[in-house]
Amino acid sequence: MQKRKLIYPILLAALMGMIFWFSSQPADDSTETSGHFTTIAAHLFISNLDDFEPGTQAQIIDGFSFIVRKTAHFCEYALMGCLWYLWLRHKKGAPLWALLASAAYSCTDELHQRFVPGRSGELRDVLVDSSGALAGIVFAFVLVCVAEHFWNEKSGMRN
Numbered sequence: 001m002q003k004r005k006l007i008y009p010i011l012l013a014a015l016m017g018m019i020f021w022f023s024s025q026p027a028d029d030s031t032e033t034s035g036h037f038t039t040i041a042a043h044l045f046i047s048n049l050d051d052f053e054p055g056t057q058a059q060i061i062d063g064f065s066f067i068v069r070k071t072a073h074f075c076e077y078a079l080m081g082c083l084w085y086l087w088l089r090h091k092k093g094a095p096l097w098a099l100l101a102s103a104a105y106s107c108t109d110e111l112h113q114r115f116v117p118g119r120s121g122e123l124r125d126v127l128v129d130s131s132g133a134l135a136g137i138v139f140a141f142v143l144v145c146v147a148e149h150f151w152n153e154k155s156g157m158r159n
Contacts, residue, residue, distance in 0.1 A: 020112065073128045099134055
């Protein structure tokens with residue numbers, strides 16, 4: 001049982017390391033990395049994107065960039081909130097602690113970006129990250145409740 005409890009802090013550390021690594025990329029490298037995902041997203045949503053003029057394609061892809069970047073922030077922190085909650089769920093105030101831990105990491109991440117060439121720290125990103133963390137916590141809470149309900153039903157432990 002103890003080994004299973006170690007999975008959450010290990011996954012959290014890996015996720016935080018990944019976020020730190022992405023945040024350490026200078027602006028040009030970060031734009032190139034997200035540009036690949038943005039192009040894929042644009043092609044998924046606009047099946048005939050290649051039929052447009054190159055300039056129009058570039059404008060469309062550029063329009064997708066903001067959405068893709070903010071969605072990535074939201075999803076990274078949704079996973080973080082979920083992991084924090086799952087790790088702390090047996091502690092009093094686990095949802096609040098999970099949200100505070102995720103938001104605090106987001107603040108430090110944005111501060112870190114202020115020291116990376118061409119990058120900036122944005123309050124908007126802290127809000128997006130914290131919203132993602134909250135969504136992840138709610139998801140994990142519901143998942144745990146449903147799993148416990150089915151587990152109790154299966155083992156014949158009805159309330």
